[in-house]
Amino acid sequence: MVPRSDLLKGSSNSLLLCLLEQQPMYGYQIVKELAARSQGYFKFKEGTLYPALHRLEKSGLITGKWQMLPNGRRRRYYYITAKGHAKLALERTQWQDFLKALKLILQPGASNP
Amino acid sequence: MVPRSDLLKGSSNSLLLCLLEQQPMYGYQIVKELAARSQGYFKFKEGTLYPALHRLEKSGLITGKWQMLPNGRRRRYYYITAKGHAKLALERTQWQDFLKALKLILQPGASNP
DNA sequence: TATTATGCCTAGAAACTCTAAGTAAATACA
DNA sequence: TGTATTTACTTAGAGTTTCTAGGCATAATA
Numbered sequence: 075m076v077p078r079s080d081l082l083k084g085s086s087n088s089l090l091l092c093l094l095e096q097q098p099m100y101g102y103q104i105v106k107e108l109a110a111r112s113q114g115y116f117k118f119k120e121g122t123l124y125p126a127l128h129r130l131e132k133s134g135l136i137t138g139k140w141q142m143l144p145n146g147r148r149r150r151y152y153y154i155t156a157k158g159h160a161k162l163a164l165e166r167t168q169w170q171d172f173l174k175a176l177k178l179i180l181q182p183g184a185s186n187p
Numbered sequence: 188m189v190p191r192s193d194l195l196k197g198s199s200n201s202l203l204l205c206l207l208e209q210q211p212m213y214g215y216q217i218v219k220e221l222a223a224r225s226q227g228y229f230k231f232k233e234g235t236l237y238p239a240l241h242r243l244e245k246s247g248l249i250t251g252k253w254q255m256l257p258n259g260r261r262r263r264y265y266y267i268t269a270k271g272h273a274k275l276a277l278e279r280t281q282w283q284d285f286l287k288a289l290k291l292i293l294q295p296g297a298s299n300p
Numbered sequence: 301t302a303t304t305a306t307g308c309c310t311a312g313a314a315a316c317t318c319t320a321a322g323t324a325a326a327t328a329c330a
Numbered sequence: 331t332g333t334a335t336t337t338a339c340t341t342a343g344a345g346t347t348t349c350t351a352g353g354c355a356t357a358a359t360a
Contacts, residue, residue, distance in 0.1 A: 081285045083196035083316060083347080092293055102338050108292065115288035122317050124340065129316095145326065149338070172194045175228035179221065180205055196316080196347060215307050235348055237309060242347095258357065262307070 082116070086126055087135075088169065089116075091154060091162040094136055100149040101127060127152060135161050195229075199239055200248075201282065202229075204267060204275040207249055213262040214240060240265060248274050 082089065093104060101124055108116040130136045135158035138150045154162070195202065206217060214236055221229040243249045248271035251263045267275070 081197050081282070084194050086316080089289075089292065100338080112288040112291050115284065116292070119318055120339080121319065121321095121341080126316085128340095147326065147337070169194065171228065175225040176202075178225050179202065179229070199347080213307080214309095232349060233308080234310080234350070234352095239347085241309095260307070260356065 085165075085169070086118075086122070087130060088162065088165040090126060090130060091135060091158055091165070094152055094154040095159065095162060098151045098153045100141075100151050102149075130158070134158075198278075198282070199231075199235070200243060201275065201278040203239060203243060204248060204271055204278070207265055207267040208272065208275060211264045211266045213254075213264050215262075243271070247271075 089108075090104070093099060093107065099107065101120075104127075105118050105120065105123060108118055127136070127138070131138055131152070134155060136152045136154050138152045141149050141151055143149065202221075203217070206212060206220065212220065214233070217240075218231050218233065218236060221231055240249070240251070244251055244265070247268060249265045249267050251265045254262050254264055256262065
């Protein structure tokens with residue numbers, strides 16, 4: 075298997091929103107979760123993830139809250155907002171439209187009027 | 188339907204190779220074909236398409252040949268090369284791996300060991 | 301004759317990812 | 331106890347790809 079995370083370009087936002095819709099997470103956790111769940115396929119680099127989270131927060135799609143652990147360590151948990159939910163719903167349909175369009179290209183004449 | 192061609196980022200190469208595998212085409216035709224077949228979804232801008240074709244040609248995945256029409260107009264037809272075929276085969280499996288990984292993220296616990 | 305369609309090309313801005321580094325503290329291990 | 335690893339976040343800069351926006355030239359059409 076050859077991981078090609080560059081296929082993610084443009085849809086990493088959706089992926090992050092999707093994850094955070096399932097449960098709030100902090101950056102480091104997201105990196106680990108994505109790798110674990112995708113069986114090593116997705117390896118978000120920190121230089122990719124954190125700026126992405128910051129962009130999403132600045133856009134109001136997620137909000138981050140610092141949390142201090144008993145051991146003194148700090149984490150920034152991100153929560154999806156109402157605006158984020160709406161955006162995700164939109165992006166889901168956009169993804170489906172995209173895949174539909176792709177299919178039309180890849181299978182010419184399948185059901186073209 | 189909201190077209191989001193930015194979802195294409197990183198996979199426009201595959202899309203072009205796919206098209207040219209079906210039949211050789213020239214740039215202007217590709218723009219029209221993509222729009223027609225995808226029912227208006229894909230609207231490759233010329234500023235995107237031509238540099239992409241040049242990149243593919245420089246990489247040896249396609250070759251372009253000028254053709255003069257009887258009316259004096261010229262077209263540059265692009266043909267997929269053997270190297271291009273191989274690359275496309277690879278990218279197809281990469282796409283499937285990508286979609287598989289995506290599914291694992293979007294449907295957590297579906298079949299995780 | 302003027303407009304539209306055909307057909308190609310490119311420069312520069314914008315967006316996103318990666319590399320690569322830094323900062324800091326807790327934990328594991330020898 | 332000292333060192334390495336893990337946890338956890340941040341950012342600067344380079345590279346890639348797309349879009350905007352324009353240019354050039356000829357043929358068909360109104």
